[in-house]
Each structure stands twice: as structure tokens, then as C-alpha cells.
Amino acid sequence: MTELALSLWSWFPGWSQIALLNLGKIVLIIAPLLLAVAYLTFAERKVIGYIQVRIGPNRVGPRGWLQPIADGVKLLLKEVIVPTNANKFLFVSAPVLTFVPAIVAWAVIPFTDTIWLTDIDAGLLFILALTSMGVYGVIVAGWASNSKYAFLGAMRSAAQIVAYEIAMGFALVGVLMAAGSLNLREIVHAQAGGLHHWYFLWLFPLFLVYFISGIAETNRAPFDVAEGESEIVAGFHVEYSGMAFAIFFLAEYANMILISALTAVMFLGGWLSPLDGLLSPGVLAIPVLGGLLGGGIHWLLAKITFLLFCFVWFRATFPRYRYDQIMRLGWKVFIPVTLVWIAVIGAAKFLTPWGFPPLH
Amino acid sequence: MLRNYLPILIFMAVALVMGGAMVLMGRMLGPNRPDSAKLSPYECGFEAFEDSRMTFDVRYYLVAILFIIFDLEIAFLFPWAVALNDIGLFGFVSMMLFLGILVVGFVYEWKRGALEWE
Numbered sequence: 389m390t391e392l393a394l395s396l397w398s399w400f401p402g403w404s405q406i407a408l409l410n411l412g413k414i415v416l417i418i419a420p421l422l423l424a425v426a427y428l429t430f431a432e433r434k435v436i437g438y439i440q441v442r443i444g445p446n447r448v449g450p451r452g453w454l455q456p457i458a459d460g461v462k463l464l465l466k467e468v469i470v471p472t473n474a475n476k477f478l479f480v481s482a483p484v485l486t487f488v489p490a491i492v493a494w495a496v497i498p499f500t501d502t503i504w505l506t507d508i509d510a511g512l513l514f515i516l517a518l519t520s521m522g523v524y525g526v527i528v529a530g531w532a533s534n535s536k537y538a539f540l541g542a543m544r545s546a547a548q549i550v551a552y553e554i555a556m557g558f559a560l561v562g563v564l565m566a567a568g569s570l571n572l573r574e575i576v577h578a579q580a581g582g583l584h585h586w587y588f589l590w591l592f593p594l595f596l597v598y599f600i601s602g603i604a605e606t607n608r609a610p611f612d613v614a615e616g617e618s619e620i621v622a623g624f625h626v627e628y629s630g631m632a633f634a635i636f637f638l639a640e641y642a643n644m645i646l647i648s649a650l651t652a653v654m655f656l657g658g659w660l661s662p663l664d665g666l667l668s669p670g671v672l673a674i675p676v677l678g679g680l681l682g683g684g685i686h687w688l689l690a691k692i693t694f695l696l697f698c699f700v701w702f703r704a705t706f707p708r709y710r711y712d713q714i715m716r717l718g719w720k721v722f723i724p725v726t727l728v729w730i731a732v733i734g735a736a737k738f739l740t741p742w743g744f745p746p747l748h
Numbered sequence: 749m750l751r752n753y754l755p756i757l758i759f760m761a762v763a764l765v766m767g768g769a770m771v772l773m774g775r776m777l778g779p780n781r782p783d784s785a786k787l788s789p790y791e792c793g794f795e796a797f798e799d800s801r802m803t804f805d806v807r808y809y810l811v812a813i814l815f816i817i818f819d820l821e822i823a824f825l826f827p828w829a830v831a832l833n834d835i836g837l838f839g840f841v842s843m844m845l846f847l848g849i850l851v852v853g854f855v856y857e858w859k860r861g862a863l864e865w866e
Contacts, residue, residue, distance in 0.1 A: 410755045414762050467778045468771075472787040484767030491763040495756045506755040513826065514756075531801075535789035539801065547808050550815040557822035564829035627790060631774020635767060712865035715811075719863040723818070727851065730825075731844060738837045 413505050417494050425641040426456035432700045439704040463637075466630035471533060474627065478532035483628070483635035486525025490642040493518040497649050498573040500659045500685045511572040512560055515650060519556075519605060522643060523549040526607075529636070530624035541624035544613050544711060551718035552601040558726035559598040562591050563654050565733050566744065576658035583662040588655040590744070593729045595655040597722045599695070602647035604714070606640060608699060610706035611714055648695035652688055659688040810862050821850055 400408070430445065430452070437444025445452040470479055496511045498504040508514060523546060530542020564570065566587055567578040579586050588595040604611040615624070625636050652658060660683045672678040680686065709717070737744040828835075828843050857863065 406754070407758065410758045411762070413755070414759050418762070418766070464774060464777050466774075467780060468774045469782070469786060471789055472784070473789060480771055483771065484764065487767040487770075488760065488763040491766075492756065492759050495759045505759065506752050508752045508756070533789070534801065536802070537790065539804075543804055543808050547811045550811060554815060554818040554822065557819065558825075561822065561825045561829045564826060565832055568830060568833055570826070570830060630778050631770055634774070635770055715863065715865045719814075720858070723854075727847065731847070734832070734840045734844070737832070738840050 424645060425638055428641050430456045435700045436704045463634040464631055468630040468632050471627050473534040475532040478528050482525050482529035482532055483632050485528055486522055486639040487635050489518040489521035490639040493646050496572055507573055510570050512570045520553055526624050533627040535627050538624050538627055548714055549605055552604040555597050555718060555722035555726055556601040559594040562594040562730055562733055572653055575654055579657040580660060581665040586657040593725050597726055599651050606643040606647060609703040610708050613711050644699050648692045651695055652691035656691045659683050659685055661687050
């Protein structure tokens with residue numbers, strides 16, 4: 389049977405073998421990702437429910453577990469309205485424009501030392517480029533709707549995303565200085581050697597700036613002025629309905645997972661175990677326990693889950709920022725903090741006898 | 749290695765097709781019964797007073813300009829940070845001078861109130 393499959397496989401021309409292999413891997417990334425997005429919406433409602441001392445969705449399916457499926461089917465069967473004054477083509481393409489970068493950025497995330505789709509040397513630059521692409525979808529959606537609230541939401545979110553983009557970029561410069569490589573796998577390798585080698589300790593201000601900027605970039609509470617349902621009704625996607633709206637929703641949650649994964653990779657040691665380098669090989673050789681304590685994809689998933697919990701937790705805890713406060717935080721707090729910390733890392737590396745600790 | 753970018757290209761195509769397919773499925777599976785009230789822009793129940801593509805605050809333009817400047821700065825910082833081990837103290841001091849000049853500009857725009865929103 390395997391021989392038959394192999395002979396069939398070799399019958400394909402070389403280029404199509406590569407394409408099919410990549411296609412298979414891509415499906416293996418996208419399918420769990422979309423499932424995670426669906427159940428993140430469920431987890432969010434549940435967690436916020438428990439934070440507010442209530443239960444959250446528990447009617448559809450056993451303990452509410454089919455709720456995201458029901459939501460998806462409902463949105464799929466709703467009418468997609470395209471307003472008369474809208475630019476039809478841009479209006480329809482805007483959701484796709486936000487969706488594509490949120491998904492494609494997963495191409496360069498290293499899941500473990502051996503599992504990834506592609507291992508490019510300019511990984512961090514690629515990530516920075518793609519996360520900034522998301523703003524186009526928001527602006528195009530707000531502009532193409534030809535509605536006052538949508539336009540206001542688009543202007544706000546453009547200025548906001550742009551401001552936090554810079555803080556994010558500066559935070560990444562700090563990571564680069566410590567790791568000395570743009571390759572995400574190398575960045576994780578540079579953090580090997582246990583919890584105290586992870587960058588969130590040595591680059592703590594940058595870690596905070598990066599994660600909070602990530603929350604602002606994804607338009608999540610408390611930075612959700614672009615949507616602001618109580619002031620500009622729903623902001624840039626006020627005119628969207630049905631599946632067109634659902635895609636924005638998908639992209640937002642996919643972006644949340646992406647920011648969590650990136651924070652985990654760059655500041656929390658990616659797939660590395662916190663005990664990495666501290667355990668003797670004898671302990672690691674114990675069948676199940678050793679596998680759990682050693683590095684692996686389960687650590688990455690645990691870190692992503694924790695950060696996603698933080699996203700939801702913040703939403704349930706903080707009131708929305710006023711717009712001028714958001715801009716003040718971005719320009720007058722985060723950018724100076726990151727600039728100073730870049731200088732501090734450099735000075736610690738070159739002007740002190742002990743150097744910059746994680747490099748040793 | 750340029751060939752490492754091929755999976756990204758395929759990934760992009762897959763994501764585009766998926767997004768397009770989802771929009772298309774929504775159009776096909778959902779009902780389609782438009783009327784003029786349903787298709788008018790939403791303004792809390794009123795008719796739209798004026799064209800929504802109104803003039804906007806010049807601050808947004810200012811922020812965009814500042815973004816371009818600072819993003820350029822980040823573009824200069826990336827290669828510097830990667831090569832920091834090779835260029836040593838001289839490279840570090842040079843970049844601090846460059847950053848110092850930009851900080852002067854940053855302080856100027858701060859004092860001029862370009863970062864205020866009120």
C-alpha cells in the first residue's frame with residue numbers, strides 16, 4: 389500500500405511535489421488556527437463570565453461547547469449588506485485584506501526546534517511588515533463604507549496603530565540586540581538555559597511595551613477606540629454584516645493569537661522549558677515526565693494560552709482609554725521608554741565589565 | 749535563501765482564496781433582499797446630513813509624517829542591532845549619536861505640541 393502511494397507520489401513532477409508538500413503543511417497550520425480562533429471567542433465569553441461571577445454560554449451543546457459552531461453558522465446565513473454609497477470592490481475586499489496578514493504571519497513562527505513551515509533569515513522583519521499590513525484593511529473598510537462613523541473609526545485606528553507600531557519596532561530592536569539575529573528560531577535558541585535567560589527578565593520594559601502595543605495593534609480593549617461601540621457605534625465596521633463582519637472578527641482573534649505567539653517566542657523562550665539546562669539528562673530520560681519537563685510545543689502552547697488569558701483578563705478589568713490618553717501613552721511613554729532601554733542595553737554591553745548577561 | 753520564501757507565497761495564495769471563498773459563501777448562503785433604507789449609511793437613525801468624506805483633523809496627517817520618520821529610524825536600527833557584536837563600541841557610539849539627533853527632533857515636536865490631542 390505504501391509502495392503504491394510512493395510510486396504515485398514520484399509520478400508527480402518535482403515542482404508539484406514541493407507545492408503539494410507545502411500545501412499540506414499550510415493546511416496543518418490553518419486548520420488548528422481557525423479552530424483555536426473559534427474556541428478563543430468561546431473561552432473569552434466564558435472567562436469574562438467567570439470574572440463577572442456568572443457562567444457564560446452553557447446552552448448550545450454540552451456545557452456550551454458548540455457555541456462557536458452555532459455562531460459561525462448563524463453568521464454564514466446572514467445577509468451581507470453592501471451600502472449604496474460604498475465603493476463596492478474595496479468594501480468587499482477589506483475583510484480579506486485584514487484576514488490575509490493575520491494568517492500568513494504564521495508561516496514563520498517556529499513551533500519547536502524542528503517544526504516550522506519556513507525558516508527565513510529576515511523573520512522578524514517579515515513579522516513587522518505583516519502586522520503593519522493589518523491597518524490597511526481597517527482603513528480601507530472605514531473609507532469604502534462611505535459612512536461617517538466608519539470614517540472616524542478608520543482615522544482613529546490608523547493614527548493609533550501607527551503610533552504603537554513605532555513602540556513595537558523599538559521593542560524588537562532590543563530583542564535583536566540581545567539575540568543578534570532576525571531569525572525567530574535563532575532568537576529562541578539565544579534564550580536557552582532556563583527561565584533566567586528568557587528576555588522578559590532582561591528586557592522587561594520592552595516586554596511590557598511589546599505586549600501592550602500588541603493589544604493596541606489588535607484593537608482590543610482597553611484600546612478599542614476604533615470600534616468604540618458606545619461612542620462611534622462600531623467604528624470602521626459599522627456597515628458590515630454577516631460573513632463580511634465575521635471575517636473581521638476572525639482576523640482580530642487570529643491577530644490576538646499571533647501577538648501572543650510572538651511575545652512567547654521573543655520574550656518567553658518559545659518552545660523552551662523553564663527548567664531547560666537545569667535538569668540532568670537522567671531526569672529528561674524518564675518516559676513521560678522527562679518529555680513534559682523538557683522543551684516542546686506544549687510549552688509554547690502553554691505560554692500562548694497564558695498570554696491570551698491576559699488579553700481577556702485586561703478586557704474584563706480596564707475601562708476604555710480616551711483617545712488623547714492613548715496617543716499620549718504611545719508617543720510620550722512607550723517611545724521614550726524603549727529608546728532609553730535600547731541605550732541601556734548597549735551601554736551594559738560595551739561600557740560595563742560584566743557585559744549584557746544573556747549573551748554569556 | 750530565496751527559496752525559503754516560496755511557502756510564504758503559497759500561504760498567501762491559500763489565505764487569499766480562503767478569504768475570498770468565505771465572502772462568496774456568505775453572499776451565496778445568506779438571503780439577499782436589499783431595499784433603499786437597508787442600504788443607506790448608518791447615522792443613528794437620521795438621514796446622512798452631509799457627505800461622509802469630510803475634511804479631517806490635520807493632526808492625523810502630522811502623526812502620519814512622524815510615523816514615517818520614526819519608521820525610517822527603525823529601518824536603520826535593525827541592521828545595526830543584528831551586527832552589534834561585529835561593529836563594537838565604535839558602532840554603538842555612532843548609533844547613539846544618530847539617535848541623539850533624532851531625540852532632539854523628538855523633543856522639539858513634543859515641545860511644539862505635535863503630540864497633544866485636545
